Amino acid sequence: MSTETAAAPVESAPAAPETKRARKHRKFSPWSVVAWIVALGFFFPVAWMVLTAFKQEGDAYTTPPKLFFTPTLDQFKAVLDSGIGTALLNSAFATAMSTIVVLVLGVPAAFALSLRPVRKTKDALFFFISTKMLPIVAAIIPLYVIVNDIGLLDNIWALIILYTAMNLPIAVWMMRSFFLEVPGELLEAASMDGASLWTSVREVILPLVSPGIAATALICVIFSWNEFFFAVNLTAVQAQTIPVFLVGFITGEGLYWARLSAAATLAALPVILAGWVAQNKLVRGLSFGAIK
Amino acid sequence: MTTIAEKPTAGGTSDRVRELREAKDDSVSRAEGWRRRGPLLPALIFMIVVTQIPFLFTLYYSTQSWNLVRPGSREFVGLQNYADVFQDSQFREVAVNTVILIVGTVLISVVLGLLLALLLDRAFLGRGIVRTLLITPFLVTPVAGALLWKTTMFDPVFGIVNFVLSPFGVGQVDWVSKFPLASVMVSLVWQWTPFMMLLILAGLQSMPRDILEAARVDGAKPFAMFRELTLPHLRRFIELGAVLGAIYLINTFDAIYMMTQGGPGTASANLPFYIYQRAFLGFDIGQAAAMGVIVVIATIVVATLALRLIFKSFSGNEEAA
Numbered sequence: 001m002s003t004e005t006a007a008a009p010v011e012s013a014p015a016a017p018e019t020k021r022a023r024k025h026r027k028f029s030p031w032s033v034v035a036w037i038v039a040l041g042f043f044f045p046v047a048w049m050v051l052t053a054f055k056q057e058g059d060a061y062t063t064p065p066k067l068f069f070t071p072t073l074d075q076f077k078a079v080l081d082s083g084i085g086t087a088l089l090n091s092a093f094a095t096a097m098s099t100i101v102v103l104v105l106g107v108p109a110a111f112a113l114s115l116r117p118v119r120k121t122k123d124a125l126f127f128f129i130s131t132k133m134l135p136i137v138a139a140i141i142p143l144y145v146i147v148n149d150i151g152l153l154d155n156i157w158a159l160i161i162l163y164t165a166m167n168l169p170i171a172v173w174m175m176r177s178f179f180l181e182v183p184g185e186l187l188e189a190a191s192m193d194g195a196s197l198w199t200s201v202r203e204v205i206l207p208l209v210s211p212g213i214a215a216t217a218l219i220c221v222i223f224s225w226n227e228f229f230f231a232v233n234l235t236a237v238q239a240q241t242i243p244v245f246l247v248g249f250i251t252g253e254g255l256y257w258a259r260l261s262a263a264a265t266l267a268a269l270p271v272i273l274a275g276w277v278a279q280n281k282l283v284r285g286l287s288f289g290a291i292k
Numbered sequence: 293m294t295t296i297a298e299k300p301t302a303g304g305t306s307d308r309v310r311e312l313r314e315a316k317d318d319s320v321s322r323a324e325g326w327r328r329r330g331p332l333l334p335a336l337i338f339m340i341v342v343t344q345i346p347f348l349f350t351l352y353y354s355t356q357s358w359n360l361v362r363p364g365s366r367e368f369v370g371l372q373n374y375a376d377v378f379q380d381s382q383f384r385e386v387a388v389n390t391v392i393l394i395v396g397t398v399l400i401s402v403v404l405g406l407l408l409a410l411l412l413d414r415a416f417l418g419r420g421i422v423r424t425l426l427i428t429p430f431l432v433t434p435v436a437g438a439l440l441w442k443t444t445m446f447d448p449v450f451g452i453v454n455f456v457l458s459p460f461g462v463g464q465v466d467w468v469s470k471f472p473l474a475s476v477m478v479s480l481v482w483q484w485t486p487f488m489m490l491l492i493l494a495g496l497q498s499m500p501r502d503i504l505e506a507a508r509v510d511g512a513k514p515f516a517m518f519r520e521l522t523l524p525h526l527r528r529f530i531e532l533g534a535v536l537g538a539i540y541l542i543n544t545f546d547a548i549y550m551m552t553q554g555g556p557g558t559a560s561a562n563l564p565f566y567i568y569q570r571a572f573l574g575f576d577i578g579q580a581a582a583m584g585v586i587v588v589i590a591t592i593v594v595a596t597l598a599l600r601l602i603f604k605s606f607s608g609n610e611e612a613a
């Protein structure tokens with residue numbers, strides 16, 4: 001298989017005038033079928049979850065599993081009645097606020113570490129990323145005590161602060177890699193035209209890196225929305241986020257698969273959609289900008 | 293192709309050098325220095341406060357005998373907690389589980405990710421859709437993902453896995469209670485393979501095609517080309533994937549919490565879950581803190597090597613740029 005794939009681009013290389021589109025239709029290889037099957041296999045659990053969410057409980061528990069059934073919205077209604085709304089709002093608020101704070105703190109920092117590097121840039125970068133390497137669990141006890149002492153237990157702001165700390169290093173690294181791509185000549189030209197630093201930032205740099213800022217924001221959204229460890233330890237009822245709600249829902253409702261699937265679908269869907277939109281930038285964010 | 297650490301873009305280098313030099317010559321370079329540092333400081337201070345202070349507390353708590361169930365029991369015990377942790381055979385088992393979980397998940401997902409990336413590194417009908425489907429497991433809220441595997445996939449009676457395997461004579465196996473660690477690993481591999489695939493695919497697409505072409509003209513066999521050219525080129529991408537995967541996986545908590553609760557016994561507990569149990573279910577703050585410190589020290593050793601890799605692997609090798 002590897003041989004086939006390694007050779008494929010080479011075979012098509014001499015036919016340079018051929019357009020990309022034509023090549024796409026010309027090539028047919030059994031490996032494409034394999035790729036499709038594997039992809040559907042990986043996707044299957046998610047598809048099954050969404051499918052189950054539209055079932056009646058009876059249809060969810062059958063052997064053999066039921067592929068065809070009369071879809072119903074009952075499970076979604078039941079889940080919405082059980083207070084998932086508050087959890088969704090909490091998650092949305094924590095995610096949005098922490099992402100905003102990350103950008104407010106992270107974009108200037110990335111700027112300082114790229115286009116106008118400070119002394120000890122390397123040390124600062126090292127410090128940021130080293131915080132990602134340490135197991136969160138080593139800090140959770142004092143965090144619990146501190147958060148309790150300052151009265152932020154079961155308060156969404158505690159999560160906002162921690163999610164900011166969780167995502168800031170990734171954002172700084174990722175944004176830095178976008179800033180480094182700004183062509184030096186552009187900045188030079190701007191300063192020769194007499195533009196002040198602020199003007200060239202606003203007029204030249206920001207427009208160029210704004211897609212990068214958007215991609216960074218989406219990465220932060222994905223991580224904050226899916227975060228569970230802080231949320232389960234530092235929130236209870238008031239500030240519970242969607243993953244914590246899911247856990248409580250299981251203990252409260254027992255194992256109603258269809259209903260659980262509906263709740264899980266509502267929890268997972270926003271991030272899946274965001275990730276699909278940002279998939280081109282995903283790898284860069286997830287690798288801290290080390291790869292573009 | 294790659295941008296990292298100390299490798300500025302080609303055009304930027306001379307600019308930056310000039311800028312720095314100008315700043316140095318300037319009589320107000322001190323003010324300029326602060327102006328440069330200014331944008332960095334809020335983020336730096338925020339990170340120091342939020343991440344370093346709690347750890348100092350952890351260090352302090354680890355010297356205390358402090359169990360919330362026994363009020364007034366709190367006292368300084370020096371390194372006693374550490375001695376206890378090292379004598380705790382469960383801690384050792386859990387540490388081994390943690391290593392198995394990380395190494396196993398990283399290895400399997402890197403290999404699967406490599407195979408998938410090779411499959412996707414060609415133009416074919418619906419490649420975009422295939423990639424989209426493949427990355428979805430990585431996006432699913434881990435709690436939901438773990439729940440999904442525990443119920444609809446691994447359930448002994450109604451689970452899809454047993455249904456699919458039934459023609460092969462596999463009966464109603466209760467995967468999660470019989471193979472708890474492996475079950476957790478399956479769900480983690482499912483989540484992390486897409487990440488490795490994306491990373492390695494990025495590597496494949498940065499392969500210089502002319503070198504492959506030259507090798508082909510020289511009569512190299514496809515497999516030899518893969519081994520001699522593609523794999524060495526992919527090496528740093530694979531390394532980066534393994535390092536990043538390990539960084540994220542050391543904190544694995546959701547999957548274990550949802551699927552096995554670390555059980556049976558501590559058969560599937562990893563260090564984060566075990567420390568959580570000690571602290572929040574056993575209320576043994578001192579012991580849990582000592583474990584936290586030990587985990588951090590162990591991680592620092594590994595992470596120092598890993599960081600060096602991240603910094604170096606993408607700045608040294610220019611052949612792909």
